[in-house]
């Protein structure tokens with residue numbers, strides 16, 4: 381597990397000396413990101429330096445485009461996952477408006493403060509600095525004076541198109557969980573804390589853990605899914621409704637309702653991680669409650685038998 385460092389007044393920039401850095405936001409830590417992080421590990425091994433995932437504390441779009449932002453994971457989840465990718469360290473730059481407004485040269489000066497890394501790995505389309513004006517050409521110009529080797533990689537692709545966080549978000553928005561999982565190299569997950577619901581699920585014969593996942597952290601389309609639910613280190617099969625239940629739209633608030641199979645305890649206040657495996661059907665408004673109950677019970681049976 382990598383060490384995690386936040387760049388603040390006490391951070392010693394000589395940490396970057398002789399290192400191999402992969403630079404980016406890395407939302408989702410998908411297979412393309414893992415490829416880039418792997419390249420940094422390779423040059424670190426060959427040169428005897430350490431490998432570093434260099435990233436920001438937040439996604440810059442949180443500052444500039446909060447209205448259209450749909451993230452694959454929360455910032456803490458992203459940083460924690462980066463630490464498990466095999467790099468030696470994760471270094472976190474605070475993203476501020478002032479920092480973002482700096483010219484490409486100032487941006488690099490501030491980031492490395494006189495101790496640039498030996499290798500800097502980015503995708504060939506990497507952009508940085510004010511209005512994302514800095515390109516790989518600027519990196520090359522800066523690096524030639526600094527003794528840094530810029531490694532600008534072609535993007536790792538699947539089915540003829542680059543793997544990007546944007547592509548995965550679009551797949552999730554279409555409910556194509558299996559394809560999204562293939563590009564992530566893992567199961568897509570959402571996390572949330574269980575809060576009391578309307579309490580009708582028990583009367584219907586299936587209890588649900590109600591999570592309120594904010595819109596920004598819910599790129600997955602509304603629908604019913606087969607999933608795994610992790611709680612307190614235990615893993616359960618689960619039938620999950622994503623989105624506010626259409627039948628009760630006037631009074632429901634949960635945005636992710638999880639029925640854990642073969643579990644019958646109290647989950648209020650607990651953190652649940654829901655890993656999505658298959659799309660089952662669209663969520664719908666039922667005029668007849670018996671039909672809703674029968675349909676949900678069928679979904680639960682399917683998950684029990686097929687996941």
Ligand SMILES: Cc1cc2nc3c(=O)[nH]c(=O)nc-3n(C[C@H](O)[C@H](O)[C@H](O)COP(=O)(O)O)c2cc1C
Pocket residue numbers: 577578579580581582584586587588590604619620621624625626627628632637638639662663664665666672676679680
């Ligand atoms: C697998 C599953 C599928 C569901 N599908 C729907 C649906 O299609 N339409 C809907 O309005 N609610 C759907 N729900 C939500 C239920 O209506 C809801 O869990 C139930 O009303 C109990 O709510 P409560 O926990 O707030 O009491 C689904 C729930 C689960 C677990």
Ligand SMILES: Nc1ncnc2c1ncn2[C@@H]1O[C@H](COP(=O)(O)OP(=O)(O)OP(=O)(O)O)[C@@H](O)[C@H]1O
Pocket residue numbers: 403404405406407411412413415416501502503504505506533534535536537542543544545546547
């Ligand atoms: N498929 C890929 N192969 C190799 N490197 C990649 C790939 N996708 C992104 N990168 C690089 O990884 C770093 C992090 O990229 P970034 O966080 O912008 O990811 P992204 O998947 O392109 O996101 P978005 O789609 O939101 O722009 C950057 O240096 C970027 O160029």
